[in-house]
Amino acid sequence: MTDRRFTRRTALKGLGALAAGTAVSATASANETWDTIETPLDGTLYDVVRTADGPYAVGAAGTILERTANGWETVVQGGPTGNGNTLYGAGTTYFGERLWVVGSSGAIGEYNVRTGNFNDYSAPNDVTNNFNDVAVTGMADYANVYVAGDSGKIYSSFDNGATGTWDSVTPGSGSAINAIDFHGSRSGHAVDGNKTVFTTDDGSTYDQLGIENANVNFHGVDSDGADDVTVSGGGGVVYTWNGSEWRTADTGDATLRDIETEGDAGLTVGGGGKVYRYDGQWVQESTPTGQNLKSVVRGSTDIAVGAAGAVIEY
Template identity: 65%
Template sequence: MSERTSTRRNVLKAAGAALGAAAIPTAAAASTDDSEWTAVESPTGGTLYDVEETSEGAYAVGDAGVVLDRTERGWQKILDGGPTGNGNNLYGADVTDDGERLWFVGSSGAIGEYDVTTGNLNDHSAPMDVTNNFNDVSVTGAAGEANVYVAGDSGKMYYSFENGATQTWDYVTPGSGSAINAVDFYDDRKGHIVDGNKSVFATRDGATWDAIGLADANVNFYGVDSDGADDVWVSGGGGMVFHWTGSRWVPTDTGDAGLRDIEVEGGAGLAVGGGGNVYDRESEAWESDATPTGQNLKAVCRRGDVEIAIGAGGAILEH
């Protein structure tokens, strides 16, 4: 595990453990079985596309620019309309290494930077006058000093090494021009992306990208968890999970559901996808978890004692 990943996750784990003890109202009766996922009351009926842990707890983003905050009183809506107020859908989110700034991106070039400690919102939308859809974002570094990496639907990676300031953005097209579906960084300028052409790319400088696979995958790629140059997890269609070990790709078939997101740490992990499917990895094997929803799940995060999955219809599951 990289120093960046370890440091950020330790900070967020400490913050998340305190909040995890808060009472959260649920739409269904609370389960007495700690192994089960519970449906949690949601303040929105729109699709939620991403969920992240911060120093102040968990946040989720989704349709019409909604941003939700997990508070002691349950999930609360703190923003409608996205960073511009125009109601652009938000598809991806990430948090700075200190957990203090939540970045999110979405349709029509939407990019926002939300200070979870003060509630201030900075609008970085339409960098370089680009108003294409942005599918995902990864940020590294501390609040106010972040490197920002944005995955474009047009196959371009947009990046700023100066916290998204105007005139500091640049872009590169790593592959064939197919949509870049997900991005994740394990160090300041080292990370991975997956695109719609069934390709995985790696960078060591944040600006140039090299293909590292994946030949003959035969499924689309939706999610990526980049934990090191030799530790990359990719989730895709047909229930497929692929693990890059530095020398080879190891495939695993979990079933039929398309897996939209994946998160693995220290060998343990979660993957979520269509039909409310959640897969839990322990003892080097992926196993299906029972869930109380049939909604398509879009993202998952693991923080402290609470694991969260979100998706269509405003679905929020906690474990």
């Protein structure tokens, strides 16, 4: 796959040889089910991604969990600053060698999944607003980093987060940027809390892409190309952009917090433990949890995370 994103949800797309996982068919066999997996965290897990060292999840109190052969284990407590700022978003560099995390009070960090080194890039340009999500493109140590801000700004560094390299832009009304995802080095999409989708092809300037007459807020975005974008939001609504029009699908009434699609396959998750799988249409799947789910990642094992440290695997 050429120039695919290695962001918060699909870190291992195109890494076929890595044992950490590859994409699976959306058609499930009869013995495949969602199972509850124990974790050492009682607080909410807000994001889950795949890295070169396997799946990682981030959440309350600056906690980073790694899925090991012995189950989910804590590898970081306190976040990049050590102050326990909640981590809301995660993304990885190409080939998944670095895990980037963002969160409350301006927290930004880069974790080396091979060595355990953790670099703190928090409060760029002295900004200490909450950061909701992060998209990362490029190789380890040479990454472009895009951060979705609660103040309505998108922050970017084209020099691996180094001090003095951060710029910002307010693409819309100033409503919180809830999610961001990139399909190319400087090409991607973001959504905000004012029912707006933004697109960029230079990583610095953003245009509005829609969505006209949308009546729900947007919470998740999957950017697979300029003409291949999927957005999840309130009221169980999923929007898909095909390059000429937005198409709408209604899954029910649960707020859908995250979405990941590729081709004719996809997953979206949300309130009350809801999971919907796409295989020509969105179909609800039975899950063993009623906890609100915040993030999902597809792979040889699909993983969703959420409130009260919930992790379910398929």
